[in-house]
Amino acid sequence: MYNTRVRGILIKGDKTYSEVTRDVLRPMDAPMPKWWYITAFIAISAMIWGVWGFYNTITTGIGTWGLNNNVAWGWAIINFVWWIGIGHAGTAFSIFLLILRQKWRTSINRAAEAMTIFAVMAAGLFPLIHMGRIWDGFFIFPYWNTRGPLWDNFNSPLFWDVVAISTYFTASFTFWYIGMIPDFATIRETTVSKMKKKIYGIMAFGWIGNAKSWLRFETAALLLGGLAAPLVVSVHSIVSMDFAVSVIPGWHTTIFPPYFVIGAIFSGFGMVLTLMIVLRKLYKFNDYVTDGHLDAITRILTFISLIMGSAYLIELFTAWYSGNEYELFTFMKNRVTGEYTFAYWTMLICNAIIPQFFWFKKIRKNITIVFIISLFINLGMWFERYVIVVTSLSRDFLPATWATYSPTWTEMAVFSGTLGLFVFGVIAFFRWVPTIAISEVKSVLKETTTLKSFTDED
Amino acid sequence: MKTNILGVYDDENDVMHAIDKLQEGGIKVKDVFSPFPLHHIWDKLNLTTRxxxxxxxxxxxxxxxxxxxxxxxxxxxxxxxxxxxxxxxxxxxxxxxxxxxxxxxxxxxxxxxxxQKLYPGKEATLPDVRTVDDKFVIVIEKDEDMDSAELTKIKSVLIETGAVEINESDVDYEA
Structure with missing residues (x-):
């Protein structure tokens, strides 16, 4: 029931189990590298600037942002959706591929899940400060209040969002942590440092790894994975409904939920690709994150990029076919040819056209180009959210109310703060957590090394 | 205090084979420690979870x-x-x-x-700490009424099936 065949070499270099342990734990014992300090310095500086942005927003109010009556949602929502999208990678990666029994996930899923955790943390900050009066934030929870009791509007997508995001964070974190317990036990038993033994001993929860505990562990992982898998679809569907249930032209479409989910998985995989290339370069993990792994991700991205391209075309078609002049205006005048041409075409080119270069094997093999394309995907997905939020709001039904939007320093500070938080989280993960799931890699080590690699085949 | 006989293996396929051999010989395998989940073992040891x-x-x-x-x-x-x-x-x-x-x-x-009785800071007592790294250990409980012939039989089966070490351990772990 739990066993599947694999299709090629996943781990190169004929490793022994012990070598896997040493290789993955080596960077954690090595002296702190220079790049770590430099990155940490930049990330913390960005976070400090972000704290200033937060302080400014909370003490003065949302007026410090570039929002106006029409464009009531700006960078905060753009960045919120962008981060949530990136946060879909971990679950999409480890849980979808776990359910689909794709064993090549084993060397990447830990990092993808870590990325999810930090991305969702970054995302969650935006709705929090967008409330303005953050100290009244608890109003969103259904509790026995003194106003009637007046309960929440359970039919509001914004309330669904709160529930969905907090569930997503809890589920991802639980899945991630339980997956790490055996690896913490490995550190506990193999480290020479007393301090590490103590700390990882606490985090390992007394794991011993006998037959029964592995049975429960595998069952729990499969159950939690199975429970979280629908979240990949539901979270971003709900985020899309924040837009789709309104009547704003460009938002009021039924394609939004699938289009958002696919976009989220697209940006998530894009960020996974970016990070895995960095991780593999820094830690020389080429035997674990092989060219075959990166190749598999680029192939998935090519496919998803095609879906993104069709979604963009369908949006245009529906705008025309609906015969609704506001829709037509938003898409044809405003986005394709009008004021927001730059943002629209950046989105289209980065998401639907540039990843198509992955059709060429030469490009898939050139890691530098793959890395650059992955950055374009991250950029393109940011512009997608910008196009959705700003173009529709700034030019709605009444030309008299048209307004333009540009972010203020406070908004930029908040965004850079979340970027700093994410980067710091990732490098902390690189340093203090085994970046590759040791026990999972060991479980696929033997059965794969006798077969041919799937990149050597073609 | 209970004493366990530990058969230490390098390869998971040897472990599978050894369990079959031991069970054929009427020897009860108490537990198996491994660095990663061995899926066929649960059937062999009749372990289930609800x-x-x-x-x-x-x-x-x-x-x-x-x-x-x-x-x-x-x-x-x-x-x-x-x-x-x-x-x-x-x-x-x-x-x-x-x-x-x-x-x-x-x-x-x-x-x-x-x-699973897991909580932060729980002390872990492993019969052989190498099982979280690269060793597989078959645990067989040493009964007081086992005679030396039976012990020799257990050890010979373990050696035949490729055990690299045979140890005894007094570590009392929670199964």
């Missing part, structure tokens, strides 16, 4: 409880119309769907920790 059943119950109860909360708050306790929609609406499904997952996840994880 965790999926528990998860189903949590999900079912969670879903119903969520509906109860939504219905009670929106229809009974404070019926307030939003946008002309009925009080008991189909869109409750979204919250029910998500909270079913949340409740299922949280309680499944808690059940896993409680049943």
């Amino acid at each position: 965790l999926p059943f528990a998860t189903f119950i949590y999900g079912a109860v969670g879903g119903i409880a969520t509906f109860a909360l939504l219905y009670w708050t929106s229809v009974i306790n404070y019926p307030l119309k939003f946008g002309g929609k009925p009080l008991n609406t189909l869109s409750f499904i979204i919250i029910m769907f998500v909270l079913t997952i949340l409740i299922g996840t949280v309680f499944t994880a808690l059940t896993f920790f409680i049943r």
Whole structure:
């Protein structure tokens, strides 16, 4: 029931189990590298600037942002959706591929899940400060209040969002942590440092790894994975409904939920690709994150990029076919040819056209180009959210109310703060957590090394 | 205090083979320690878990409880119309769907920790610490009424099937 065949070499270099342990734990014992300090310095500086942005927003109010009556949602929502999208990678990666029994996930899923955790943390900050009066934030929870009791509007997508995001964070974190317990036990038993033994001993929860505990562990992982898998679809569907249930032209479409989910998985995989290339370069993990792994991700991205391209075309078609002049205006005048041409075409080119270069094997093999394309995907997905939020709001039904939007320093500070938080989280993960799931890699080590690699085949 | 005989192996296929041999010889395999899950062992040792059943119950109860909360708050306790929609609406499904997952996840994880007796800072006592790295250990309980012939038999089967070491351990771990 739990066993599947694999299709090629996943781990190169004929490793022994012990070598896997040493290789993955080596960077954690090595002296702190220079790049770590430099990155940490930049990330913390960005976070400090972000704290200033937060302080400014909370003490003065949302007026410090570039929002106006029409464009009531700006960078905060753009960045919120962008981060949530990136946060879909971990679950999409480890849980979808776990359910689909794709064993090549084993060397990447830990990092993808870590990325999810930090991305969702970054995302969650935006709705929090967008409330303005953050100290009244608890109003969103259904509790026995003194106003009637007046309960929440359970039919509001914004309330669904709160529930969905907090569930997503809890589920991802639980899945991630339980997956790490055996690896913490490995550190506990193999480290020479007393301090590490103590700390990882606490985090390992007394794991011993006998037959029964592995049975429960595998069952729990499969159950939690199975429970979280629908979240990949539901979270971003709900985020899309924040837009789709309104009547704003460009938002009021039924394609939004699938289009958002696919976009989220697209940006998530894009960020996974970016990070895995960095991780593999820094830690020389080429035997674990092989060219075959990166190749598999680029192939998935090519496919998803095609879906993104069709979604963009369908949006245009529906705008025309609906015969609704506001829709037509938003898409044809405003986005394709009008004021927001730059943002629209950046989105289209980065998401639907540039990843198509992955059709060429030469490009898939050139890691530098793959890395650059992955950055374009991250950029393109940011512009997608910008196009959705700003173009529709700034030019709605009444030309008299048209307004333009540009972010203020406070908004930029908040965004850079979340970027700093994410980067710091990732490098902390690189340093203090085994970046590759040791026990999972060991479980696929033997059965794969006798077969041919799937990149050597073609 | 119970003493266990530990057969230490380098390869998981040898472990599978050894368990078959031991069981054929009527020797009871008490436990197996491994650095990663060995899927066929659970059948061989007749180990089962009711965790999926528990998860189903949590999900079912969670879903119903969520509906109860939504219905009670929106229809009974404070019926307030939003946008002309009925009080008991189909869109409750979204919250029910998500909270079913949340409740299922949280309680499944808690059940896993409680049943497995895992908690932060628990002292781990391993019969052989190398099992978290690269060794596989078959544990056989040494009964007081085992005679030396039986012990020799166990050891010979372990050696035949490729055990690299045979040790004895007094470590009392919680199975």
